[in-house]
Every structure is written in structure tokens, then in C-alpha cells.
Amino acid sequence: MNQKLKDQYDARARVLKALAHPSRLMIVDELSRQERCVAELTEMVGSDMSTVSKHLATLKNVGIIRDEKRGSQVYYSLVVRCIPNFFGCIESVLQANARQYLSLVELKIK
Amino acid sequence: MNQKLKDQYDARARVLKALAHPSRLMIVDELSRQERCVAELTEMVGSDMSTVSKHLATLKNVGIIRDEKRGSQVYYSLVVRCIPNFFGCIESVLQANARQYLSLVELKIK
DNA sequence: TCGTCACTTGGCGATATTACCAAATAAGCA
DNA sequence: TGCTTATTTGGTAATATCGCCAAGTGACGA
Structure with missing residues (x-):
């Protein structure tokens, strides 16, 4: 079995896995409309802020969203339109x- | 929080989750080219047939693929093109x- | 009807994911 | 510098996923 091909499926699966959670889908949907800080997303999702922060890290790790610190707040936006x-x-x-x-x-x- | 909206994200996440695995992506890719029976997919994926069968059940459960029994073999094909x-x-x-x-x-x- | 082939299902240990609380960090203000 | 706000990180318990082996099911030929 071609290892290069296997790696490619692994890479794709990592991206899909990052998307495959209701809260993260909600976040991506919201960020497709406008950038948002963590507090705003936390309010929207309705989980603990630490949980939302981890969801955001998950999405950022695969390159779907990016963050930008402005003062004490961190704004997230969608990279992959x-x-x-x-x-x-x-x-x-x-x-x-x-x-x-x-x-x-x-x-x-x- | 709107419950209907939440349900929609849950439903979408279920579909993405079904896709988010390297072996299942490989299977979907192959089925996009031609229908295949379990033995053929097992050979391609390189896991135990029982494992592949469970992956196929996962994909079928969310409606991405369908199965058709012909004799003693089961052929799977991609529904969602x-x-x-x-x-x-x-x-x-x-x-x-x-x-x-x-x-x-x-x-x-x- | 017995055995075999193709496949699915049950069970289980190993590993990963998720959510929360608590603690750490970082920035801005008094 | 000490305090507060915004966010991340560590820890942990509950739950879900994954892959294998073993056992079950169903079709088919001997």
C-alpha cells in the first residue's frame, strides 16, 4: 500500500475530524459571517469558555481559522472560505x- | 439557544464524523470510481474484514453509501456524489x- | 444437509475525545 | 505594582472510537 497515499488520507481525515463536532460547526458557521472574540463565541455556543477555547485551538491547529490578539481579546476568523x-x-x-x-x-x- | 439550530449542527456533525477517518476516506474515494464488494475494499484498506465491515456500516448509517447483496457478496456504492x-x-x-x-x-x- | 465462503456482530482492551473546574498567563488600568 | 478581565492550559472523569479475535448468519454448491 502506497505510503504517500495513506499519508494523504490521514491529513484529510485530520481536517475533517477538526470539523466534526456540533460546537465547532457552529463556530465555523459564525466565523464565516464575521470575526468574533472568544467571549462572543462562548456566549453563542453555551459551553464553558475553556471548552470553547479548546475547540478554537482544534480548528486553528488544522489551519481552518486564525487568531489575532487585540489588547486583551483574541479575535478568530475563518481562513478557508x-x-x-x-x-x-x-x-x-x-x-x-x-x-x-x-x-x-x-x-x-x- | 435555538434547539432546532442545535439539532442541525448535530446532524451535520454526525455526517462529518462518519467521513473523518483515513480508511473511510479511502473507501469513499474508491467507491466514487466504482462499486466494490467488502473483500475488495478489505484488500485495499489492509485491515481485518470485520473492521472494514464496521467502517462500511458507519458510512451507510449516515446515508453516504448503500449496499446491495448479490449472491453471497455485498456490493457497496456511493450515494452522495x-x-x-x-x-x-x-x-x-x-x-x-x-x-x-x-x-x-x-x-x-x- | 453439511461445509464453505462472504460478510456482520459481539466483546474487549487500548486509545482518543470531550467537558468541566482550577490554576496559569497576559494585557490594561488604578 | 496590585487588580481585574480575557483567554489558555493542566488535570481528570465520563464517554466514544478503533481494531482485532471469535462467534453468528446467510447463500450456495457438494
Whole structure:
């Protein structure tokens, strides 16, 4: 098995893993609209600030977002602008699932 | 916090989580080219067949792939054709990271 | 019907993720 | 310099994921 290819899948998986959490998706979504400091994101997400800070570190580690210190606050912004385009595709997965589920329910009713 | 919105992020995260594993990415990539039975995918991934079977179940559970039994074999195929488009975007993340890393190295050399 | 092949499921140990609290750091102000 | 605010980091318990082996299921040919 080609090691170079394996490394590439590892690298991709690391990026997807960083995205694969509801709070982090919420953060990315918000940052796609405007930059935000940690306090604002914490308020939005509704977890402890330390938890949100760790989510932000996770996203920053894979290069999806970046931070900029201004005074005592740290502002985060989205670097990779194409990420939100994912969601359309994911939505189509979810809708397909919903349709399938509905048709199963229909079958049971009949 | 809007519960409906939270549910939506949960649902999206479930789909991304299903994708976020090197072996599963390899499988999706392969299935984007052609349908494959479990034995073929097992050979390609290089893990135990039971492991691959569980990866396939994970992908099937979120509706990304589907299975079709033919005789004693089970063929899997990609349902959501837009998934491979993700990779272009992810690649851009990785390349941006690589550039950043290189420039850091350059700075250290100087 | 028995055995085999292709696959899935159960179980389990090893490892990773997550969230919280508490403590550390860093900046700005009194 | 000491205090407060904003954020990160360390520690830890609860939970989830992963991969293997062993056992179960289902189709098919002998």
C-alpha cells in the first residue's frame, strides 16, 4: 500500500475530524459571517469558555481559522472560505435520509 | 439557544464524523470510481474484514453509501456524489498549511 | 444437509475525545 | 505594582472510537 497515499488520507481525515463536532460547526458557521472574540463565541455556543477555547485551538491547529490578539481579546476568523460550501452537500445527505425515513414510515402505515 | 439550530449542527456533525477517518476516506474515494464488494475494499484498506465491515456500516448509517447483496457478496456504492468535491477544499487547507510551515522554516534559516 | 465462503456482530482492551473546574498567563488600568 | 478581565492550559472523569479475535448468519454448491 502506497505510503504517500495513506499519508494523504490521514491529513484529510485530520481536517475533517477538526470539523466534526456540533460546537465547532457552529463556530465555523459564525466565523464565516464575521470575526468574533472568544467571549462572543462562548456566549453563542453555551459551553464553558475553556471548552470553547479548546475547540478554537482544534480548528486553528488544522489551519481552518486564525487568531489575532487585540489588547486583551483574541479575535478568530475563518481562513478557508470554501468550508461553508460543504454544508450544502451535507444537507443533501440529510434530506435524502429524511426522505428515506419518511417512505419507511409510509410503508409501515400501509 | 435555538434547539432546532442545535439539532442541525448535530446532524451535520454526525455526517462529518462518519467521513473523518483515513480508511473511510479511502473507501469513499474508491467507491466514487466504482462499486466494490467488502473483500475488495478489505484488500485495499489492509485491515481485518470485520473492521472494514464496521467502517462500511458507519458510512451507510449516515446515508453516504448503500449496499446491495448479490449472491453471497455485498456490493457497496456511493450515494452522495458531491462528497468527493470536499477534497479539493480540504486540499487547499493542507496546502496553505504546508506553505505556512515552509515559510516558518525559511524564517528559522535566516 | 453439511461445509464453505462472504460478510456482520459481539466483546474487549487500548486509545482518543470531550467537558468541566482550577490554576496559569497576559494585557490594561488604578 | 496590585487588580481585574480575557483567554489558555493542566488535570481528570465520563464517554466514544478503533481494531482485532471469535462467534453468528446467510447463500450456495457438494
